[in-house]
Amino acid sequence: MTRCLDCGSERTTDQCTSCGLTTAAAELTFRRRLMRQTGIFLLGSLAFPYISQIYPPLDLDWILVFFGLIFFGALTLAVVLERRARNHQEIELMKRAYNGFIPLPWILAATLFINGRLDAQKNVVYYPTAVEARFNMKGIVKGSRRLVVRSWREGERVERLAVDMDDYDRFHEGDPIVVGVEPGALGIPWYYGVYRR
Ligand SMILES: [Zn+2]
Incomplete structure (x- = not known):
């Protein structure tokens, strides 16, 4: 057929x-x-x-x-x-x-x-942490730069923050930082910004 x-x-x-x-x-x-x-x-x-x-x-x-x-x-x-x-x-x-x-x-x-x-800016929560490592993944997705920081979430050892080029260059291993996190309108937590402590 x-x-x-x-x-x-x-x-x-x-x-x-x-x-x-x-x-x-x-x-x-x-x-x-x-x-x-x-x-x-x-x-x-x-x-x-x-x-x-x-x-x-x-x-x-x-x-x-x-x-x-x-x-x-x-x-x-x-x-x-x-x-x-x-x-x-x-x-x-x-x-x-x-x-x-x-x-x-x-x-x-x-x-x-x-x-x-749809997430409100007033929902940002700031977590103090420190940079453990950084890496620049060269791959399909352009600009996959990660700051690896100590995690504040239970059950997670580190967070791998997808930062832009400026933040990637600005921070180095051992830097004490604060990470602003939003809960996400659909419940998917996302990071709002990373700042020097
Ligand atoms: Zn046909």
Whole structure:
């Protein structure tokens, strides 16, 4: 049994009885949509790291691992889908899986944005701590600079704060600092600022 690449209906003749497209036309339509969806996905993948630098969650590194899985998972699917469509192979399930991936970076970005944007400045709590280490991760996400500080949270030994370039250069190992933390409108704690004690 073959299915129309575009609408997914079962097809016995070259022309799909459901959408009217021929095999070649359905392939073209599908590949155009795949490109458009991939574009939307990539835009979201740029928005997410951008927002995560404006309202950086304390547990950003775990969220970045999750985001990385989404990113490479989706791009792998896109490549496989493209190849299977070209060979006119079955793609229905994979197509649905891919549709599910498209909004994920946007949902992550919107969550962090709402979490930070709707948080009131009066909620900032300041924790005294000290810088234990710093490192600059060169990777996919531009400017992944971390200040590793002693944690004030129970069960956590250190916090890895995603700081900007200025704060990264300003502080050094052993510096006593104060970290301003907001609880987050959606309950995701994020750090508001880091100051010298
Ligand atoms: Zn069709």
